[in-house]
Amino acid sequence: MSDTPAQAATRSRENTRARLMDAAFAVFAEVGLDGASVEAICERAGFTRGAFYSNFDSKDELFLALAASVSEHKLTTITERVRALKDDAGRPAGPVEVVQWLVDLSLDSRQGVLLTSEIRTRAMRDERIAAAYQAWLADMVQRVAAIVDDLVATYGMRLRMPASAFAQLMLELWESTSVNALIQRLDDAATGELVRTRTLVLAAAVVEGFGQ
Amino acid sequence: MSDTPAQAATRSRENTRARLMDAAFAVFAEVGLDGASVEAICERAGFTRGAFYSNFDSKDELFLALAASVSEHKLTTITERVRALKDDAGRPAGPVEVVQWLVDLSLDSRQGVLLTSEIRTRAMRDERIAAAYQAWLADMVQRVAAIVDDLVATYGMRLRMPASAFAQLMLELWESTSVNALIQRLDDAATGELVRTRTLVLAAAVVEGFGQ
DNA sequence: TGTATCGGATACATACGTGTATCGTAGTTT
DNA sequence: AAACTACGATACACGTATGTATCCGATACA
Numbered sequence: 001m002s003d004t005p006a007q008a009a010t011r012s013r014e015n016t017r018a019r020l021m022d023a024a025f026a027v028f029a030e031v032g033l034d035g036a037s038v039e040a041i042c043e044r045a046g047f048t049r050g051a052f053y054s055n056f057d058s059k060d061e062l063f064l065a066l067a068a069s070v071s072e073h074k075l076t077t078i079t080e081r082v083r084a085l086k087d088d089a090g091r092p093a094g095p096v097e098v099v100q101w102l103v104d105l106s107l108d109s110r111q112g113v114l115l116t117s118e119i120r121t122r123a124m125r126d127e128r129i130a131a132a133y134q135a136w137l138a139d140m141v142q143r144v145a146a147i148v149d150d151l152v153a154t155y156g157m158r159l160r161m162p163a164s165a166f167a168q169l170m171l172e173l174w175e176s177t178s179v180n181a182l183i184q185r186l187d188d189a190a191t192g193e194l195v196r197t198r199t200l201v202l203a204a205a206v207v208e209g210f211g212q
Numbered sequence: 213m214s215d216t217p218a219q220a221a222t223r224s225r226e227n228t229r230a231r232l233m234d235a236a237f238a239v240f241a242e243v244g245l246d247g248a249s250v251e252a253i254c255e256r257a258g259f260t261r262g263a264f265y266s267n268f269d270s271k272d273e274l275f276l277a278l279a280a281s282v283s284e285h286k287l288t289t290i291t292e293r294v295r296a297l298k299d300d301a302g303r304p305a306g307p308v309e310v311v312q313w314l315v316d317l318s319l320d321s322r323q324g325v326l327l328t329s330e331i332r333t334r335a336m337r338d339e340r341i342a343a344a345y346q347a348w349l350a351d352m353v354q355r356v357a358a359i360v361d362d363l364v365a366t367y368g369m370r371l372r373m374p375a376s377a378f379a380q381l382m383l384e385l386w387e388s389t390s391v392n393a394l395i396q397r398l399d400d401a402a403t404g405e406l407v408r409t410r411t412l413v414l415a416a417a418v419v420e421g422f423g424q
Numbered sequence: 425t426g427t428a429t430c431g432g433a434t435a436c437a438t439a440c441g442t443g444t445a446t447c448g449t450a451g452t453t454t
Numbered sequence: 455a456a457a458c459t460a461c462g463a464t465a466c467a468c469g470t471a472t473g474t475a476t477c478c479g480a481t482a483c484a
Contacts, residue, residue, distance in 0.1 A: 012460095012461080016461085016462080031337075032333070037440080038443095047462070047463090048462070048464075049442085049443085049463090050461085050463045050464070051462050051463080053443065053444080054461060054462060055462095058443090059442095114337075117336065120391065120395065121329055121333055124325075124391065124394050125242075130397070133395060134395065134396065160413075169410065172385075172392065173384075175388070176388040179336065183335045183342050183345060183346065184342075184346065185342070198381065201372075201373065201417065202417070205413065205416065224430095224431075225430090225431075250471075250472075251470090251471070259432070260433055260434075261433090261471095261473085262431085262433050262434075263432050263433080265472095265473070265474080266432060267431090267432095270472095270473095
């Protein structure tokens with residue numbers, strides 16, 4: 001099956017877009033949005049700026065596209081895992097295993113944490129990014145809340161606060177813990193342990209009937 | 213009492229240093245560290261760059277000095293308030309009032325939140341700033357933990373986790389909530405309410421014998 | 425009142441990043 | 455096979471930030 005020219009061209013174009021975005025992901029994580037020059041991004045991607053300006057209007061537009069892509073990827077991932085949860089095969093054994101499972105779900109790479117921080121920082125100052133961030137966060141909260149609701153029903157427990165508030169608290173806690181772990185130069189294992197412990201504390205507090 | 217020339221000169225010098233740092237505080241909050249030009253800082257302070265380079269070696273050095281100053285200011289503030297707490301006059305009536313009091317203690321201005329975020333972002337990438345940040349955080353944690361210990365003893369309650377871990381959790385929660393409130397464009401009242409509510413939830417979870 | 429000193433202003437050299445306009449070429453179409 | 459199209463490279467013009475070297479004026483002291 002051969003492509004029409006438009007398709008072939010598009011596919012190639014999409015490919016260089018993707019390479020540029022991958023490079024931008026790395027460079028933004030390294031030096032931040034303002035610290036990253038278009039030149040540096042292109043160099044890492046193996047292009048010159050000609051390619052860049054042929055694909056994006058500006059660095060800001062690339063950043064927006066990248067943020068959207070990362071957000072969507074996270075949402076997709078979580079959706080898949082929720083579906084896996086529904087299949088009895090992968091269902092965790094008990095509440096504590098659920099925490100483990102949720103933490104795995106939320107942990108991000110070093111670069112991911114850095115980029116998310118960049119997005120949040122930007123959102124504090126830029127109305128447009130704030131809107132996008134809030135929309136994404138609401139989406140995440142909703143999905144995590146759905147998981148929580150489902151688990152609570154399954155194990156016959158009760159929440160001491162609305163599931164969505166609990167979910168948002170969890171998400172913020174995970175993020176904030178990741179950031180601090182990064183500042184403390186903890187390795188992945190220690191970071192995971194810290195997040196797990198804290199999540200258990202919070203769960204014990206908010207979920208009536210959760211272990212001890 | 214008149215100054216020696218050196219003293220007078222120093223005093224004036226300290227004054228322009230202070231003005232530059234005040235300006236930098238505002239500009240960094242507005243556009244971030246990388247987004248702020250030395251020129252912009254000087255302009256806001258009512259100087260030219262000549263004054264800047266006469267007082268600081270680089271923008272980074274100014275940022276470091278500013279971060280240290282802000283940190284120290286926060287520590288001083290909290291110390292004062294702890295002392296006030298010791299005087300029976302200002303002592304809160306009960307656990308819930310204590311929460312109110314603690315929240316007041318932790319709330320920061322919009323600009324303060326933005327600058328703290330900038331510091332934290334920087335700490336993730338820069339070893340030197342990370343060390344300073346961790347030292348400061350440890351200090352804060354220690355003081356808050358002392359308050360917590362004192363209060364717990366006073367009201368005859370018990371903690372379900374080490375006071376320092378609890379204190380750190382609190383500090384992170386306050387910070388993270390402030391950031392999110394800022395992104396959501398909440399006003400000060402709503403932000404305070406949110407922080408208060410969340411603090412109560414956490415306190416109820418961790419402090420055995422805390423209200424309901 | 426003359427003079428030395430210090431802090432801040434001015435002027436300059438330079439590096440860097442951006443965006444655009446143009447060019448060369450590989451792959452496609454007829 | 456010739457022409458066309460699209461993508462990315464190259465070259466250029468411009469603006470902006472930096473840091474330094476020099477200058478000027480006010481204040482302190484003799």
